[in-house]
Amino acid sequence: MQLNDIFIHHVFFWLKNPESREDKVNLIDGLQELSAVKTIKDFHIGEPADTDRDVIERTYSISWCVLFANAADQESYQTDPIHLEFIEKRSHLWSRVAVFDSTDALPF
Numbered sequence: 001m002q003l004n005d006i007f008i009h010h011v012f013f014w015l016k017n018p019e020s021r022e023d024k025v026n027l028i029d030g031l032q033e034l035s036a037v038k039t040i041k042d043f044h045i046g047e048p049a050d051t052d053r054d055v056i057e058r059t060y061s062i063s064w065c066v067l068f069a070n071a072a073d074q075e076s077y078q079t080d081p082i083h084l085e086f087i088e089k090r091s092h093l094w095s096r097v098a099v100f101d102s103t104d105a106l107p108f
Contacts (some may be wrong), residue, residue: 001098006041007068007103009077014096015061023093024061030090031064037080040066060098071103 017023031045044065048058068074077083 003044004104006070007071007074008009008101009068009074010100011064011066012060012098012100013062013064013094015093017093018061018099027062027090027093030086031062034064034082034086037077037082039068039076039080042067053084059100061094064092069084074101075091 013027015023017033028045031043035043044063046063046065048060051058066074066077068077
């Protein structure tokens, strides 16, 4: 199913202590709380799949894929108090974060 007219915000977290179940659960709990932001249409919390090909990035700990109706809703999310609290309470858990934002490709 093609998703159209949507803004995708995909965040990858590398935990400082990737073997810590407690840290992983803490981050996942925080992402569940973060899902309460009103502009979020849908979300997925994931971890690396058990796939093994040269092109697959599997070094991250947790991914957070969020769907917004548009770029303005995503911008609003960035300053939402729930998002700011998530960063304040949980940023000590990760050593690195990578974000990939995408919108619909223009037709050719």
